[in-house]
Amino acid sequence: MYADTQNDITRQVVRVAQLLLAYGAESDLVEEISQRLGRALGLASVELSISSNSLVLTSLVHGRCITTTRRIREHGINMRIVCELQRICLLAEKGLYGPNEVRKRVARITPKSYPAALVIPMIGLSCASFCHLFGGDWMSSIITFIAAAIGMSVRLSLARRHFNPLVIFSLTAFVTTAVAQLSYECPLTKTSELAMAASVLMLVPGFPMINAISDMVKGHMNVGISRWGHATLLTVASVIGITIAMQLGGKFL
Structure with missing residues (x-):
């Protein structure tokens, strides 16, 4: 050769x-x-x-x-x-x-993504399904759907503008939680806390955490720790957004 x-x-x-x-x-x-x-x-x-x-x-x-x-x-x-x-x-x-x-x-390989018009309602539906599985009533599930859909639209909008991922997760968590808190003003639901909990499940960095653990188990400690650290930072950013929204709204789980 x-x-x-x-x-x-x-x-x-x-x-x-x-x-x-x-x-x-x-x-x-x-x-x-x-x-x-x-x-x-x-x-x-x-x-x-x-x-x-x-x-x-x-x-x-x-x-x-x-x-x-x-x-x-x-x-x-x-x-x-x-x-x-x-x-x-x-x-x-x-x-x-x-x-x-x-x-x-x-x-010729180019990344392809699903259109926002499909992603947003499906994310809302998945979070609403979790709310229902957790024991939430129908009104609480509907509010979860709305909050998660709005949050996902904010996330996609910020991503298109190339914001830092930590900022994206924090702002998305803030907006989603703020919208979900409206369930406390709705007299038709008694499971408002489930709507707040389920609406932000879309922000759980599950795949990066799984990859991090897999890398560390298989001996790639440096990469695994790096991925774990990144996933942890995303989680902390989400928690910051949720906490600020709850403080401003005066609601606590």
Whole structure:
């Protein structure tokens, strides 16, 4: 294998690893896919070092090493992209894709999201369902639906304007809790506290916490602690927004 070919393959592999990390894949999966893809494209071995915001990849062919470093910038969780990159790896292992095909396929990958007109009511419905499961009455569930839907619209609006995630979570929690407190003024419900509790469940950073625990259990302590810290900060930001709204409204769970 020529040096130029090794360089090209190394770039393709590190790009795949970079995308996997940026869109929420756990570290063990990133290592596995990178090594499998590298071997499928002709590399003898691939070694990967992952930190909280960067990765270092070294490829080896006939005793010649190439090392490259990439910075990781999070783009939010998107399992569609993670699955697409895994599919590319499988096709390369079957011999259907070479370096050129991998490069073209990866270049065509673009994140797709559901329209806000669909996301907002579905988030409202999911939070209202939790309220009902917790024992809330129908009016309380309706108020939860309205509060969660308004909160989600605020969250998406702030995200489009590229606000800091901590600010987004805090403001979303504040608005959602403030709207949910209106249930105390409604004489048709006796479970107002459930509406306040259920409406902010959309802000629970469950996926980052699961990834953090998975990374730490599998030996990727640095990345796991970093992800755990980020998820904790998001939780604290949400709590701050909820607390301010409750203080201003004079309501306490």
